[in-house]
Amino acid sequence: MTGRIQGVTPKDYNGRHYRSTLEADTARTLDLLGIPFEYESQRITLLEGFKCPYQKDKVRAITYTPDFIIGPIVIECKGFETPEWLLKKKYLFKYLMENDPDTIFYQIKDSRKSLLKALDSHWSYLGYAIEVSSKKRNHKDWKPVFTKRYESVEESLHDLGLVGKSLGSILKSLTGKSEFVYGYKWKLIKVAL
Secondary structure (H helix, E strand, C coil): CCCCCCCCCCEEECCEEECCHHHHHHHHHHHHHCCCCEECCCCEEEECCECCCCCCCCECCEEECCCEEECCEEEEECCCCCHHHHHHHHHHHHHHHHHCCCCEEEEECCCCHHHHHHHHCCHHHHCEEEEEEEECCCCCCCCEEEEEEECCHHHHHHHCCCCCCCHHHHHHHHCCCCCCECCEEEEEEECCC
16 A cells, blocks of 8 residues: 555554554553554565566565454454455455464454454463452442453353443453443453463
8 A cells, every 4th residue: 555544543652653543542452451462563475476568567466464463363453444455355364264274363443342352252262361250239348259250251241141231341341441340340361371
């Protein structure tokens, strides 16, 4: 791509320059969760460049640079899909199927809610668990009645009878922005693999 996409604003966060506010917000959310990540650390050649008799200049290679890599997970931040991206995504999927089928790919459009949904079924694979604690009702000093670990937020919602509740509220609790959500304290913890 030769220029900046209209409506996309580059942003600096934590001493690093990100190509968009969505990318910077995703990095901030991953930092708040304590999840290590790589940003634009690899470039994949999807189609090699070649010399073509129909034009003077060499046809440039088609490459892809993942926004975020978290273990085997690739997170691509795209608030708006350009025609160029839609074509490149087809090449990317073909490349991953043929060369790296264990890679898990997610495209997110907003940093918080869709990021949590993308990572939620992979916490244990990444070495994390969701820890949920309840508190005694009307008790000034918080003392947990029970603490339980789950492999995903979705699993905990089912177990606690909270299906359909907002993941955004739980994410605020996981990132330390609110203490109790739906009467429980939520925490992302590192576990031994």
